[in-house]
Amino acid sequence: MRRKVRAFRKKWRKVSSAIKTIFGMPDYDRYLEHWYRTHGAPGKFPMSEKEYYMFALKNRYESGTINRCC
Amino acid sequence: MNRKMMSILIWAAISALGAFGFGALALSKGESVSSFWLLTAALCTYAVGYRFYSRFISFKILGLNNKRATPAEINNDGKDFVPTNKWVLYGHHFAAIAGAGPLVGPTLAAQMGYLPGTIWIIVGVVLGGAVQDYIILFGSMRRNGKSLGQIAKEEIGPIGGTLALVGILAIMVILIAVLALVVVNALAESPWATFTIFMTLPIAIFMGLYMRFFRPGRVLEASIIGIVLLLASLVLGQAVAASPVYGPMFTFKGTELAIMIIIYGFIASVLPVWFLLAPRDYLSSFLKIGTIMLLAVGIIITLPDLQMPALTKFIDGTGPVFTGNLFPFLFITIACGAISGFHALVSSGTTPKMIIKEGDAPLIGYGAMLTESMVAIMAMIAACVLTPGLYFAVNSPASVIGTDVNAAAAAVSSMGFTITPEMLQQTANDVGEKSILSRTGGAPSFALGMAHIFSEFLGGKTFMAFWYHFAILFEAVFILTTIDAGTRVGRFMVQDLLGNIIPKMKRVDYLPGNLIGSAVITAGWGYFLYQGVVDPLGGIKTLWPMFGIANQMLAVIAFVVATTLIIKMGKARHAWVTIMPMVWLASATLTAAWQKIFSNNPAIGFWSHAQKFKDIVASGALPPGAKTLEDAQKMINNDIINTIVCAIFMIITIAILIDGIRLWISIARGKKYQLKEEPFIPTKRTEGDLLA
Numbered sequence: 001m002r003r004k005v006r007a008f009r010k011k012w013r014k015v016s017s018a019i020k021t022i023f024g025m026p027d028y029d030r031y032l033e034h035w036y037r038t039h040g041a042p043g044k045f046p047m048s049e050k051e052y053y054m055f056a057l058k059n060r061y062e063s064g065t066i067n068r069c070c
Numbered sequence: 071m072n073r074k075m076m077s078i079l080i081w082a083a084i085s086a087l088g089a090f091g092f093g094a095l096a097l098s099k100g101e102s103v104s105s106f107w108l109l110t111a112a113l114c115t116y117a118v119g120y121r122f123y124s125r126f127i128s129f130k131i132l133g134l135n136n137k138r139a140t141p142a143e144i145n146n147d148g149k150d151f152v153p154t155n156k157w158v159l160y161g162h163h164f165a166a167i168a169g170a171g172p173l174v175g176p177t178l179a180a181q182m183g184y185l186p187g188t189i190w191i192i193v194g195v196v197l198g199g200a201v202q203d204y205i206i207l208f209g210s211m212r213r214n215g216k217s218l219g220q221i222a223k224e225e226i227g228p229i230g231g232t233l234a235l236v237g238i239l240a241i242m243v244i245l246i247a248v249l250a251l252v253v254v255n256a257l258a259e260s261p262w263a264t265f266t267i268f269m270t271l272p273i274a275i276f277m278g279l280y281m282r283f284f285r286p287g288r289v290l291e292a293s294i295i296g297i298v299l300l301l302a303s304l305v306l307g308q309a310v311a312a313s314p315v316y317g318p319m320f321t322f323k324g325t326e327l328a329i330m331i332i333i334y335g336f337i338a339s340v341l342p343v344w345f346l347l348a349p350r351d352y353l354s355s356f357l358k359i360g361t362i363m364l365l366a367v368g369i370i371i372t373l374p375d376l377q378m379p380a381l382t383k384f385i386d387g388t389g390p391v392f393t394g395n396l397f398p399f400l401f402i403t404i405a406c407g408a409i410s411g412f413h414a415l416v417s418s419g420t421t422p423k424m425i426i427k428e429g430d431a432p433l434i435g436y437g438a439m440l441t442e443s444m445v446a447i448m449a450m451i452a453a454c455v456l457t458p459g460l461y462f463a464v465n466s467p468a469s470v471i472g473t474d475v476n477a478a479a480a481a482v483s484s485m486g487f488t489i490t491p492e493m494l495q496q497t498a499n500d501v502g503e504k505s506i507l508s509r510t511g512g513a514p515s516f517a518l519g520m521a522h523i524f525s526e527f528l529g530g531k532t533f534m535a536f537w538y539h540f541a542i543l544f545e546a547v548f549i550l551t552t553i554d555a556g557t558r559v560g561r562f563m564v565q566d567l568l569g570n571i572i573p574k575m576k577r578v579d580y581l582p583g584n585l586i587g588s589a590v591i592t593a594g595w596g597y598f599l600y601q602g603v604v605d606p607l608g609g610i611k612t613l614w615p616m617f618g619i620a621n622q623m624l625a626v627i628a629f630v631v632a633t634t635l636i637i638k639m640g641k642a643r644h645a646w647v648t649i650m651p652m653v654w655l656a657s658a659t660l661t662a663a664w665q666k667i668f669s670n671n672p673a674i675g676f677w678s679h680a681q682k683f684k685d686i687v688a689s690g691a692l693p694p695g696a697k698t699l700e701d702a703q704k705m706i707n708n709d710i711i712n713t714i715v716c717a718i719f720m721i722i723t724i725a726i727l728i729d730g731i732r733l734w735i736s737i738a739r740g741k742k743y744q745l746k747e748e749p750f751i752p753t754k755r756t757e758g759d760l761l762a
Contacts, residue, residue: 020289048286066415
């Protein structure tokens with residue numbers, strides 16, 4: 001049962017990550033994974049979910065790039 | 071060997087089926103034809119185009135190389151440069167390029183019958199639109215995700231780059247104005263639709279607060295709550311519209327709605343993004359993809375018959391929806407879905423920074439555009455399942471058909487499309503509206519078609535009103551998102567331009583810069599929107615061709631850039647791939663712009679229209695639609711401004727062509743130019759990744 005739940009969770013995370021990428025939404029799990037892979041060091045901490053959310057929005061909507069069409 | 075034979079047989083069969091589909095469409099004599107043949111012709115042509123033409127471009131011209139590291143791999147920063155699975159990225163790219171454009175253009179073009187528009191959508195995308203999107207995506211991918219303007223500047227020269235920038239700003243203004251006009255025409259005098267759209271504001275703000283404070287970053291949760299609330303307000307809207315107290319509160323004239331949208335656009339551009347823009351974007355994204363999928367299912371299940379003839383008499387240019395001959399006006403009326411220059415901006419945006427390997431590019435660049443073309447085909451089907459008389463009653467301006475059902479039925483019947491006043495009134499009652507006459511702009515007509523298709527398999531006639539307003543909601547929500555986002559991007563462009571004089575203005579978080587930039591861009595599109603709303607000829611008739619001209623001008627710029635890339639890559643003998651659509655578009659755009667300015671027919675030419683009005687005023691009378699001398703003067707001024715805008719588009723198109731051709735000739739004469747690609751870096755992905 002527990003294994004099933006874990007497998008389901010894993011699958012859901014994949015699906016939700018895909019949905020978030022398709023619509024250009026912030027994906028905190030992906031950020032954390034990337035952060036620990038590349039920046040992880042003692043004494044350094046990643047952004048909180050809230051900080052990351054605000055950062056990602058700014059990056060998408062305030063950079064002046066055109067990311068949608070008519 | 072056996073497999074090869076099999077493949078040849080299968081592709082021959084697909085080609086034959088597609089040709090048969092076209093045959094069935096073209097040869098239908100009088101009787102209605104099933105939309106099955108439209109879908110067949112489209113899908114088979116797309117399949118052949120994708121399998122053969124995109125592969126030809128990939129290997130004979132661009133030289134895709136899976137061993138070359140992509141920007142996503144090299145810069146992988148977890149922010150912009152994120153290696154992404156190709157199917158997810160295909161979805162991302164499609165969600166970015168698909169908007170209201172492919173729904174409006176084909177609807178308007180249906181006045182000439184289903185055949186001309188359909189052929190242009192299918193042939194145009196395979197040989198033009200998908201090629202443009204793909205090659206620009208590729209060019210940007212080889213240049214670390216640079217934008218179209220930057221590529222133009224580096225590969226063609228500073229003139230080309232500046233022209234591209236001016237062109238982009240101009241098209242933003244016209245695009246937002248015309249889309250806002252579509253919303254105004256759909257909401258005017260319709261309390262149900264207006265209430266539902268008003269409700270999106272508190273819903274989006276609630277979502278924004280939710281994602282910022284209650285459950286930070288939980289975007290999917292908030293989106294689901296938002297969509298449930300949205301559907302609830304759609305249901306509630308019916309009761310609100312019927313209520314004698316609240317109904318009139320949400321009933322507005324076009325001019326009032328226009329002013330509200332202008333104020334809204336300004337405020338949305340000034341406010342922080344988490345408050346309104348981002349949550350609205352999420353809401354509209356889900357609604358957009360969900361509805362498109364639902365519509366596809368609906369069409370496939372019901373396979374409705376097309377009521378519109380293959381060709382109508384309006385191919386002679388006298389149609390009530392838009393005026394002008396099949397060439398050039400069909401080819402600028404349908405831009406998105408066949409070729410949309412705007413896509414070149416999106417293809418050189420976020421997508422190229424996320425590609426894992428070069429081999430994924432055709433699916434994303436070429437494939438996503440084919441999918442958008444399919445959306446345009448669905449819009450064509452939705453327009454053509456309506457009785458032609460109904461279609462013309464909805465899409466013709468009031469100056470042609472009058473303002474009550476009796477006059478409209480008589481006017482439309484005299485065009486040769488029989489309809490009775492009772493049928494018009496019945497349709498309005500069925501969808502829960504007071505009137506469906508002269509709801510120009512394509513959205514109401516599309517909504518009627520969608521309601522027609524859905525009511526055949528979900529809920530029957532009782533649900534028709536619900537589906538109609540669902541479709542209006544869906545179009546209006548994502549158009550409003552485009553207005554938000556477009557105004558903001560336009561604001562950054564204005565701030566950037568002003569920053570050349572006062573450096574401080576460039577800063578996004580500088581409040582005076584924010585306010586001035588927002589005001590300038592909102593005033594720009596607001597002017598055209600208001601002019602369109604009060605235009606007695608129906609503003610869509612004026613604005614949509616201008617948008618089409620602007621969009622195809624941008625496509626010409628993109629093809630000049632693409633041709634330059636191909637020639638500089640040493641593949642000049644294959645440059646016909648981009649030169650062919652470029653020449654076609656340039657001639658359509660320039661002819662259209664020329665006729666819009668100089669045509670002697672006041673229904674087409676701005677100049678002769680202004681002259682006609684001046685003559686009327688000089689003779690001591692007022693032109694139709696004007697109540698005061700001031701009104702008449704304003705109309706004449708609008709014509710002059712529209713003339714100037716069309717002239718600017720023409721000049722940009724000609725200048726970029728000259729700039730490009732100058733460069734190509736000098737290359738042909740043996741002068742060497744460096745291709746400004748990033749250097750080759752071999753991929754570090756292992757063989758296993760390569761196969762994945």
